[in-house]
Structures are given as C-alpha cells and as structure tokens.
Amino acid sequence: EIVMTQSPATLSVSPGERATLSCRASQSVNSNLAWYQQKPGQAPRLLIYGASTRATGIPARFSGSGSGTEFTLTISSLQSEDFAVYYCQQYNYWPWTFGQGTKVEIK
Amino acid sequence: QVQLVQSGAEVKKPGASVKVSCKASGYTFTSYAISWVRQAPGQGLEWMGWISTYNGNTNYAQKLQGRVTMTTDTSTSTAYMELRSLRSDDTAVYYCAKAGAAAGWFDPWGQGTLVTVSS
Numbered sequence: 427e428i429v430m431t432q433s434p435a436t437l438s439v440s441p442g443e444r445a446t447l448s449c450r451a452s453q454s455v456n457s458n459l460a461w462y463q464q465k466p467g468q469a470p471r472l473l474i475y476g477a478s479t480r481a482t483g484i485p486a487r488f489s490g491s492g493s494g495t496e497f498t499l500t501i502s503s504l505q506s507e508d509f510a511v512y513y514c515q516q517y518n519y520w521p522w523t524f525g526q527g528t529k530v531e532i533k
Numbered sequence: 534q535v536q537l538v539q540s541g542a543e544v545k546k547p548g549a550s551v552k553v554s555c556k557a558s559g560y561t562f563t564s565y566a567i568s569w570v571r572q573a574p575g576q577g578l579e580w581m582g583w584i585s586t587y588n589g590n591t592n593y594a595q596k597l598q599g600r601v602t603m604t605t606d607t608s609t610s611t612a613y614m615e616l617r618s619l620r621s622d623d624t625a626v627y628y629c630a631k632a633g634a635a636a637g638w639f640d641p642w643g644q645g646t647l648v649t650v651s652s
Binding site: 458460462469470471472475476481513515517520521522523524525526527 | 642
C-alpha cells in the first residue's frame with residue numbers, strides 16, 4: 427500500500443499570505459495525485475487532479491505541482507474561505523490512499 | 534448539475550448490517566465509476582472501494598474484504614454500499630463520490646451519511 431505523508435500537520439497563515447502544503451508518496455505515483463479541501467461538516471471538494479490540473483470552478487490562486495513522490499499545493503493569497511483541511515490522494519495504485527491531512531488555520 | 538444524494542443517518546448495534554444508498558443525477562450514470570470513502574469522527578479519509586457502474590466490477594480495500602459489498606441499480610442511477618458485522622470502529626461518515634474520467638479522483642462527493650454503531 428502506498429503511504430501518503432502530508433506536512434505540516436497544521437499551517438498557521440495570515441489572510442493574504444501564501445500557503446505551501448506538501449505531500450510525499452512512499453513510492454512513485456507518477457502524476458496520479460489529487461488534492462481536496464474539506465471544511466467542517468462538509469464533504470471534501472476536489473481542487474486539483476493529475477497533480478496540477480485545477481478542477482472546474484477552482485480559483486486560480488490554487489495550484490498544484492510535482493510528480494513521482496513529491497507534490498505541492500500552493501494557495502497564492504489566502505482568503506477567509508480557504509481555511510480548511512486539505513488532503514492529497516494517490517490513484518496510481520490500488521488501494522487508492524489519502525494523506526492524513528493538513529489543517530490551514532488563521533494566524 | 535452533477536449531484537449525488539445519499540440516504541439518511543443510521544444507528545446500528547454491533548454485529549448488524551447497514552446499507553447506504555447514493556442516487557446520482559445530472560450525468561450518464563454508467564459512464565463513471567463510483568467510489569466509497571469513510572471518515573471516522575475527527576479523523577482523515579479512508580478509501581473503501583470502487584465499483585464500475587458499467588459492468589459491476591468491484592475493487593475493495595483489503596481491510597474490508599468479506600464485510601463490504603458495493604452494488605448499483607442502473608435503472609435508478611443509484612449505488613449502494615452494504616457493510617456487515619458492524620463494529621464500534623465502523624462509526625463514521627460514509628461518502629460516495631463520482632470517479633473522474635477514466636481515473637481515480639473523486640468529483641463530486643455525496644453529502645455523507647453518518648453511521649453510528651453503538652450498543
């Protein structure tokens with residue numbers, strides 16, 4: 427099973443600042459990686475797939491990069507609605523697996 | 534718009550079974566697979582399995598093999614997830630999600646169904 431490790435566990439950021447979230451795979455997953463945002467009491471929402479392609483309706487301030495084992499989600503200028511938990515997920519190998527999440531909180 | 538609407542919350546006793554439904558609308562149901570993901574209280578996301586809505590093929594997480602069954606009813610565009618021999622650690626919100634085109638990302642997700650296992 428591919429283990430996905432996200433860092434940091436919690437990221438404290440001021441509104442308007444940049445946030446950089448990391449996700450590492452225990453072995454190469456090529457570019458078969460997605461990012462999701464989850465707010466309290468809500469279902470996750472797809473942000474990025476294919477490591478770098480924004481899903482429909484996702485603002486341009488969200489960007490994804492990386493391939494192989496190292497991936498990054500960048501939020502260029504945090505808005506109030508961006509404070510949430512973010513998960514990465516690989517879909518290169520069964521079973522598909524998620525990282526443990528990074529909580530982005532207001533500094 | 535594409536939408537997945539799940540059945541309501543359930544309370545079950547240990548050892549019982551639960552069956553959660555997920556009704557799809559806004560797209561051709563048989564063109565995209567459905568995955569199920571669960572989230573225990575305060576915890577992260579756990580992928581449970583995948584079902585092809587085209588031919589019914591399934592792929593389950595190994596830890597749930599033998600206890601989980603995923604099915605579909607194409608006449609009503611509805612997917613089902615049944616979990617048997619429930620334990621307290623099966624208490625979670627269960628989500629269905631539409632798979633991305635020919636790939637394993639999930640978009641959109643259903644609203645979630647809380648299953649509580651308690652004696």
